[in-house]
Amino acid sequence: MSARSVKRLNARGLAALFAGPPLLLAVSALYIYSRTYAKSSRLGIEMTPAAFESIIGRALPALAGMCVAAALTAIVSLVFQTVTQSRLLTPSMLGFDSVFVTTQTLLVFLFGSRSEMFANPYLNYLTAAGAMIAVSTLMYGAVLRRGRDNIVFLLMFGLVLSGILRSGSGYIQVIMDAEDFNRVRAATSVTVNNMNTDIILPVLPIMLFISAALLLRHRTYNVMSLGPEQAKSLGVPYEREANVSLLLIAAGMSVATALIGSLTFLGLLSVNAARELLKTHRHLPLFIGSAVIASLLLVSGQGAAELLQGALPVTAIIDLAGCSYMFYLILRENRL
Amino acid sequence: MIEICGLNQSYDRRGGYTLRDINLTIRERAVTALVGANGAGKSTLLGVIANIVRPLSGTVLLDGEDVRRIKASAAAKKLAFLKQTLRLGIRITVEELAEYGRFPHCGGRPRDADMEKIDDALRYMKLSELRGRYLDELSGGQRQRAFIAMILAQDTPYIFLDEPLNNLDIKHSVEMMKIVKRLVAELGKTVVIVLHDVNFAAAYADRVVAMKDGRIMSEGNPEEMITKDVLDRVFDHDFNIAEHGGRRVCLYY
Numbered sequence: 001m002s003a004r005s006v007k008r009l010n011a012r013g014l015a016a017l018f019a020g021p022p023l024l025l026a027v028s029a030l031y032i033y034s035r036t037y038a039k040s041s042r043l044g045i046e047m048t049p050a051a052f053e054s055i056i057g058r059a060l061p062a063l064a065g066m067c068v069a070a071a072l073t074a075i076v077s078l079v080f081q082t083v084t085q086s087r088l089l090t091p092s093m094l095g096f097d098s099v100f101v102t103t104q105t106l107l108v109f110l111f112g113s114r115s116e117m118f119a120n121p122y123l124n125y126l127t128a129a130g131a132m133i134a135v136s137t138l139m140y141g142a143v144l145r146r147g148r149d150n151i152v153f154l155l156m157f158g159l160v161l162s163g164i165l166r167s168g169s170g171y172i173q174v175i176m177d178a179e180d181f182n183r184v185r186a187a188t189s190v191t192v193n194n195m196n197t198d199i200i201l202p203v204l205p206i207m208l209f210i211s212a213a214l215l216l217r218h219r220t221y222n223v224m225s226l227g228p229e230q231a232k233s234l235g236v237p238y239e240r241e242a243n244v245s246l247l248l249i250a251a252g253m254s255v256a257t258a259l260i261g262s263l264t265f266l267g268l269l270s271v272n273a274a275r276e277l278l279k280t281h282r283h284l285p286l287f288i289g290s291a292v293i294a295s296l297l298l299v300s301g302q303g304a305a306e307l308l309q310g311a312l313p314v315t316a317i318i319d320l321a322g323c324s325y326m327f328y329l330i331l332r333e334n335r336l
Numbered sequence: 337m338i339e340i341c342g343l344n345q346s347y348d349r350r351g352g353y354t355l356r357d358i359n360l361t362i363r364e365r366a367v368t369a370l371v372g373a374n375g376a377g378k379s380t381l382l383g384v385i386a387n388i389v390r391p392l393s394g395t396v397l398l399d400g401e402d403v404r405r406i407k408a409s410a411a412a413k414k415l416a417f418l419k420q421t422l423r424l425g426i427r428i429t430v431e432e433l434a435e436y437g438r439f440p441h442c443g444g445r446p447r448d449a450d451m452e453k454i455d456d457a458l459r460y461m462k463l464s465e466l467r468g469r470y471l472d473e474l475s476g477g478q479r480q481r482a483f484i485a486m487i488l489a490q491d492t493p494y495i496f497l498d499e500p501l502n503n504l505d506i507k508h509s510v511e512m513m514k515i516v517k518r519l520v521a522e523l524g525k526t527v528v529i530v531l532h533d534v535n536f537a538a539a540y541a542d543r544v545v546a547m548k549d550g551r552i553m554s555e556g557n558p559e560e561m562i563t564k565d566v567l568d569r570v571f572d573h574d575f576n577i578a579e580h581g582g583r584r585v586c587l588y589y
Binding site for chain 1 (some may be wrong): 383386388408409410411413414415416417418419424425426427428432436437439440443444445490578
């Protein structure tokens with residue numbers, strides 16, 4: 001960061017800049033503690049250095065995967081809010097979660113839960129991400145070419161699509177046998193146990209690339225937040241930038257959802273928390289702030305879930321908090 | 337120099353035209369007012385000239401070059417556009433807004449020269465004391481001035497204003513038009529402005545372009561345009577022209 005951009009940070013931004021890394025370390029420590037010592041004392045087993053090392057070997061990639069996926073979700077959500085000019089929307093509203101759930105359901109229904117297609121992490125991941133990118137490209141291709149007012153149309157399309165997919169996969173899940181159903185449920189909810197640690201490393205570069213591509217455009221996004229006309233008047237080719245952003249959003253959401261499952265409210269919650277905390281409209285601090293908040297939420301939630309022996313799934317915590325926050329936002333925006 | 341040749345624009349596919357065969361040359365270092373009834377195509381024409389709206393056919397020549405062939409950032413150094421409603425989805429200060437005016441020049445990384453331009457623009461609009469205030473804390477007139485400061489920081493020879501008087505009271509409307517006149521007289525800008533009130537156009541514009549149903553009905557100096565004959569035709573309304581202090585005023589109620 002240059003001297004001028006540091007000077008531009010307000011007191012809150014500086015405080016957040018210094019509070020972020022220690023907090024991240026703290027929740028990571030909580031997560032590792034809950035997977036190692038808390039678990040061993042609960043089960044009455046002594047924690048040997050060898051056992052500790054083998055657990056760490058699995059916990060660290062999981063931790064990295066969670067952090068990067070959560071950060072990517074936050075970044076993608078912020079860009080989506082800028083492009084749609086609304087702070088109440090998230091890309092989940094385009095139906096990505098339901099595409100993911102549908103792919104998993106269909107894979108199990110068509111090939112069986114023991115088949116290569118579902119059980120092989122690479123094949124499963126590639127199918128899910130491919131389906132999501134295909135659906136989003138199709139959606140953008142069909143909708144964006146129409147030109148005017150496409151965002152509202154896009155959202156309507158996403159809403160209808162996710163409705164159809166949800167009820168469709170719900171129906172298939174009902175007629176499945178119990179074992180298949182349980183496997184689908186396990187695959188579509190985030191726990192570290194089913195987050196494929198083998199797939200994290202190959203996927204990390206993709207996620208980092210998408211994050212970097214979006215982060216580097218932060219100055220353009222600042223201008224785009226003034227609105228399409230004003231952005232065009234200031235020399236930003238608005239339609240082109242919006243299209244590129246939407247494609248990157250689709251790619252990012254599919255990678256993140258396939259890796260950590262569907263987290264409808266994580267993006268909304270972290271982006272708006274960052275806005276409230278940092279009190280700025282500039283995208284660079286918001287990107288960093290919301291990425292850190294999303295990682296904190298996910299890792300601490302997962303740590304708490306491990307401590308509670310999975311009695312309270314992390315998705316439930318985040319969705320409950322996100323849902324209440326969304327209500328608060330809608331009520332407040334209506335009053336203003 | 338801006339020349340508009342054979343411009344057509346349409347929003348529906350059944351052949352309804354918003355703009356039809358527009359040919360116009362914008363007079364340099366002058367205020368050109370676009371007047372006409374609602375839906376006459378004033379704002380669309382302004383948007384096309386300012387390179388915000390893509391025309392169906394026809395060209396806008398900026399210094400002899402087709403605007404559409406100029407890079408967006410290069411065009412933004414010559415053309416500045418201010419939209420009708422000045423509501424932003426974000427909460428920013430006056431200074432931050434003015435800084436966005438430098439975006440075509442510095443790409444969001446303001447250097448010292450850019451900061452000087454921003455200071456000049458704020459001082460010119462008498463906003464130096466308010467520079468740290470948020471836009472939503474300002475009055476309508478002050479907010480309008482903040483947006484003009486952004487456009488001044490953009491430092492373009494051409495300025496396009498879409499109904500800038502829309503949400504202003506009488507006092508601030510007059511103040512706004514005086515600012516526009518000063519931009520031309522002191523800074524040598526060329527201003528094209530969409531106005532609803534014919535009397536404002538008559539009093540402050542150097543050229544008046546009257547539009548109806550997507551066509552230019554007539555254009556000329558205010559003295560030629562503020563006549564019962566022209567106005568009745570443009571607005572489909574019975575006008576009365578009065579004289580006050582040697583200037584024509586139209587009464588339409």
